[in-house]
Amino acid sequence: MSRRIGLSVIVLVMVLALAVPALAQAGPDAAGPVNIVMDFQWIRQGQVGIVRVNGADVEEVRAVFQERVFHFYPDGSGFTGLISASMERDVGAYVMQVWIKYADGTSERVDESIQVNYGEFGRSDVTLPPSLMPLLEQDVNQNELDRLANVFTRFTPERYWDTGFVLPSGNEQIGWFGAYRLYNGTYWYQHTGLDMRMPIGTSINAAASGRVILSELLPIRGGYVLIDHGWGIYTGYAHMSERFVVPGEWVRQGDVLGLSGNNGRSSGAHLHWEVIVGGEWVDPLAFLNLSAVASAE
Ligand SMILES: [Zn+2]
Incomplete structure (x- = not known):
């Protein structure tokens, strides 16, 4: 009985030993995690939403939204981005890819969904x-x-x-x-x-x-x-x-x-x-x- 437990512990340790370095290598958020805050629930066509990114050792932030690149800017405690929705694109849910680069050279991508609603244009x-x-x-x-x-x-x-x-x-x-x-x-x-x-x-x-x-x-x-x-x-x-x-x-x-x-x-x-x-x-x-x-x- 005790021998079986001992073997299990050894196997478990071996699995962990193999798994942990693999996770650390692939772990995109090794330097994270970051906090992404959008100051809106949805935006209209032709309007702007503010996105803030906070996190330790964040060096650079960019976002891709509706096939446009948006640069984020250092703003006190974090980074601020102004995301604009095209007045010409259809309403609907769009993915915003947020690319975060850390001081240690690693980077990660976080996807957020943004709902774009009708601009009510005359x-x-x-x-x-x-x-x-x-x-x-x-x-x-x-x-x-x-x-x-x-x-x-x-x-x-x-x-x-x-x-x-x-x-x-x-x-x-x-x-x-x-x-x-x-x-x-x-x-x-x-x-x-x-x-x-x-x-x-x-x-x-x-x-x-x-x-x-x-x-x-x-x-x-x-x-x-x-x-x-x-x-x-x-x-x-x-x-x-x-x-x-x-x-x-x-x-x-x-x-x-x-x-x-x-x-x-x-x-x-x-x-x-x-x-x-x-x-x-x-x-x-x-x-x-x-x-x-x-x-x-
Ligand atoms: Zn005019």
């Missing part, structure tokens, strides 16, 4: 004068989008903004993010920003501190200023009649970037303000409500 009809009809051509639109997408692939790990984000103008809001617009009864485009009605020549203020990346005349956006705020966040200001800033220039929140106008693919004097997070257009008003970027008041 629709409207827009009539442009015949002179602007060439701006409805698909390749004109695509060339401009490609140009901007190329800019958005740059990720600035520093955080340039300090006191949060605010609207660049207090004027009346007349056009909503994500709206499906039928131009001249022919072309459908989804609205990438928020429109505010204002007389030509109204001062346009920087929504937050950052660095000017573009200041030029684009076919569709007209006089356009684009600011890099760091952390993969950009804000764009379109249809401006005058621009007072140049690429490379640093601006503070509230600085006058230029004057509003009515150029590019515009059917009336207004400012088109757009926010880009992780390479996706996001709802500017929802973005302003995010705790990570809310204005400190």
Whole structure:
């Protein structure tokens, strides 16, 4: 009897001796575990969710969501990532792969499911004068989008903004993010920003501190200023009649970037303000409500 127990103990020890090193080698979370916290239960199309990763010896965090790479940024005790859901992708459950690299060189991947719900986008009809009809051509639109997408692939790990984000103008809001617009009864485009009605020549203020990346005349956006705020966040200001800033220039929140106008693919004097997070257009008003970027008041 006692001999049988003794044999069992020996076999058990042998099994453990074989198993433990194997586990340690394959153990992806040898340096973990990490804590992944999402500050949302689901997000809408065209909106942003905040993800925080905390854990000992975490050196770098990235996530892949809807085939885009999102860089996380050191934020005090851990890492913060702003995950944007495309306004153009279907609703449903998507896997977010979180890649964590540890100081000892090991890494692991943790999968989280994120539910994307309907953006509740409106629709409207827009009539442009015949002179602007060439701006409805698909390749004109695509060339401009490609140009901007190329800019958005740059990720600035520093955080340039300090006191949060605010609207660049207090004027009346007349056009909503994500709206499906039928131009001249022919072309459908989804609205990438928020429109505010204002007389030509109204001062346009920087929504937050950052660095000017573009200041030029684009076919569709007209006089356009684009600011890099760091952390993969950009804000764009379109249809401006005058621009007072140049690429490379640093601006503070509230600085006058230029004057509003009515150029590019515009059917009336207004400012088109757009926010880009992780390479996706996001709802500017929802973005302003995010705790990570809310204005400190
Ligand atoms: Zn617009």
